[in-house]
Each structure stands twice: as structure tokens, then as C-alpha cells.
Amino acid sequence: MSAGWLAISGLGPGGGALVTPEVTDALAQATDVIGYIPYVARVAPRPGLTLHPSDNRVELDRATHALRLAAQGARVVVVSSGDPGVFAMAAAVFEALEAGPPAWGLLDIRVLPGITAMLAASARAGAPLGHDFCAINLSDNLKPWSLVERRIRLAAEADFAIAFYNPRSRARPDDLDRAFAVLRDACADRRPVLFARAVTTPEEVLRIVPLPDARGDMADMRTMVIVGSSRTRLIDRPGAPILYTPRSAP
Structure with a gap:
């Protein structure tokens, strides 16, 4: 089993005070952050962290990329605005997981809720x-x-x-x-x-x-x-x- 993990995280509606401590902790541990361009821009760069911004309408590509990195041992946070389970990336990640190789089913995958709009x-x-x-x-x-x-x-x-x-x-x-x-x-x-x-x-x-x-x-x-x-x-x-x-x- 890979030592990597994947956290699908909600950054809340926009104000920094509404990002949950759980999400803040996951971002502090992450090696990679993946998401839509304006959402990744809300994450502060730091040494040891690679940011992967991508355009809109590529949710499944983004999800597949995240799963592959986690399978290789990376600590990956996929970011959405609001809550990741409300019209956001959590469902896309699970669609990619279901269509992907069986080994991905052994990954440590967590959904970290956020305050939705x-x-x-x-x-x-x-x-x-x-x-x-x-x-x-x-x-x-x-x-x-x-x-x-x-x-x-x-x-x-x-x-x-x-x-x-x-x-x-x-x-x-x-x-x-x-x-x-x-x-x-x-x-x-x-x-x-x-x-x-x-x-x-x-x-x-x-x-x-x-x-x-x-x-x-x-x-x-x-x-x-x-x-x-x-x-x-x-x-x-x-x-x-x-x-x-x-x-x-x-």
C-alpha cells in the first residue's frame, strides 16, 4: 500500500477565517496541491510544496492526476471552493477512482468538508x-x-x-x-x-x-x-x- 494519501478539501466561500483547521492542517502536510486555477491561488507557496493549477472543465483529468500522485507516495490535497462534496471535486475523484486500477482502492482518501456558498x-x-x-x-x-x-x-x-x-x-x-x-x-x-x-x-x-x-x-x-x-x-x-x-x- 502506498504511503501517500489524498485529501479532497473545501477552502470555504472565500474568507480565510472560514477555512477549517482540518483543511489547514492537511495543506501544511501536503507535498502537492491540485485544483482549479483560482482555488490553487488561495494556497500560499512554500518549500516542498508543488502547486498544480489547471483550467476549468478538466475535473476528471485533475482527479486522475491526484490519484496517480498519491499512488506514487505523494501527500496530495485536491482543493475546491466551498465544500468539496457540493458540485465540486469529491464526486469527480470518486468517478476517477471507480474507473481506475484496483490498486487505487487501497489509497488513504479523505473528504474534508468546508463551508459551502x-x-x-x-x-x-x-x-x-x-x-x-x-x-x-x-x-x-x-x-x-x-x-x-x-x-x-x-x-x-x-x-x-x-x-x-x-x-x-x-x-x-x-x-x-x-x-x-x-x-x-x-x-x-x-x-x-x-x-x-x-x-x-x-x-x-x-x-x-x-x-x-x-x-x-x-x-x-x-x-x-x-x-x-x-x-x-x-x-x-x-x-x-x-x-x-x-x-x-x-
């Missing part, structure tokens, strides 16, 4: 995820848009609060507007929509608008979009309002 955004605004909710990745790179649309419609009909990941990009400028159109068709009310950009960083901006006024160009790929349920409420007060969903439903 929907939880950080929810905390910044109050508690919009205080009752039942779901998370939907709006990217249709790995699934058809028809499936995305069906899940949005069913979530709206079930009256979940919805956290939208990957809401909008240069390659997908219209997906969030399409999602809002589905929601308006499924629930004709003024439930609040939270746009939380770059939470926990100096560039953080929070904006809350009613669903009829929500537009896709209010978000980019650094934005977490949370659509409240019919029960989600806004408490006006001096300064920033509080957005929350009561714990009970009639």
Missing part, C-alpha cells in the same frame, strides 16, 4: 434556508437543460427555498433568466430572491429583490442566488434587513 450566503442574510430547501446547479454542461427546468419546477411546486449554484457565466448568459421564468410560471408571488456576491470577501455585495423584479444580469459566477419559499420573510430594520424562513409551515 449557500450556507455562507444564508448566514450573511439571516436564515433564508431555515426550513426545507434544495440546491440546484444551473450549469447544463453535465446534464440537459430539460432536467434542470424540471427540477426547478418541482422544487417550486413543493415550495422549497432554492439555492442556485453556477447561476450565470459568459458561456451561459441566459440560464438564470430561464430559471426565473420557470419560477414565475410555477409560483405567482413576490417571494424574495437573494443575490449574494463574493460572500466573506472584501468584494461582498448582498441584494434582495422580489421574484418579479429578479433579473439574470444581477448575478455572475461569483454570485450565490437563493430564492425563498412562499413563507420566507424580510425584517426591515436600521441597516441591512434580515431575510429568514420560519421553522414551521401550516
Whole structure:
């Protein structure tokens, strides 16, 4: 069995204070860090550490590279933003593991959780995820848009609060507007929509608008979009309002 190990780690939503001690310890022991370019850039270089940044959409190549290095005895940390198990690298590593040689199954592989964007955004605004909710990745790179649309419609009909990941990009400028159109068709009310950009960083901006006024160009790929349920409420007060969903439903 290789003496190497692989830690699939979440760096949290952006602020250094929200990186867990467990992840910090793994990075301190690592010989190699692998991940998407902006996430690897959050790891400080040091002697004995090799950084392996790579472009987006090469998750399986990245995962395979990590497994090979660990099998050769390296101490490897694969980094994701937020939590590695939420639309991130943990699933990609296990896909590569399942397709790889049997010897990889003997590796020491750990998933180290992080604070994901929907939880950080929810905390910044109050508690919009205080009752039942779901998370939907709006990217249709790995699934058809028809499936995305069906899940949005069913979530709206079930009256979940919805956290939208990957809401909008240069390659997908219209997906969030399409999602809002589905929601308006499924629930004709003024439930609040939270746009939380770059939470926990100096560039953080929070904006809350009613669903009829929500537009896709209010978000980019650094934005977490949370659509409240019919029960989600806004408490006006001096300064920033509080957005929350009561714990009970009639």
C-alpha cells in the first residue's frame, strides 16, 4: 500500500477565517496541491510544496492526476471552493477512482468538508434556508437543460427555498433568466430572491429583490442566488434587513 494519501478539501466561500483547521492542517502536510486555477491561488507557496493549477472543465483529468500522485507516495490535497462534496471535486475523484486500477482502492482518501456558498450566503442574510430547501446547479454542461427546468419546477411546486449554484457565466448568459421564468410560471408571488456576491470577501455585495423584479444580469459566477419559499420573510430594520424562513409551515 502506498504511503501517500489524498485529501479532497473545501477552502470555504472565500474568507480565510472560514477555512477549517482540518483543511489547514492537511495543506501544511501536503507535498502537492491540485485544483482549479483560482482555488490553487488561495494556497500560499512554500518549500516542498508543488502547486498544480489547471483550467476549468478538466475535473476528471485533475482527479486522475491526484490519484496517480498519491499512488506514487505523494501527500496530495485536491482543493475546491466551498465544500468539496457540493458540485465540486469529491464526486469527480470518486468517478476517477471507480474507473481506475484496483490498486487505487487501497489509497488513504479523505473528504474534508468546508463551508459551502449557500450556507455562507444564508448566514450573511439571516436564515433564508431555515426550513426545507434544495440546491440546484444551473450549469447544463453535465446534464440537459430539460432536467434542470424540471427540477426547478418541482422544487417550486413543493415550495422549497432554492439555492442556485453556477447561476450565470459568459458561456451561459441566459440560464438564470430561464430559471426565473420557470419560477414565475410555477409560483405567482413576490417571494424574495437573494443575490449574494463574493460572500466573506472584501468584494461582498448582498441584494434582495422580489421574484418579479429578479433579473439574470444581477448575478455572475461569483454570485450565490437563493430564492425563498412562499413563507420566507424580510425584517426591515436600521441597516441591512434580515431575510429568514420560519421553522414551521401550516
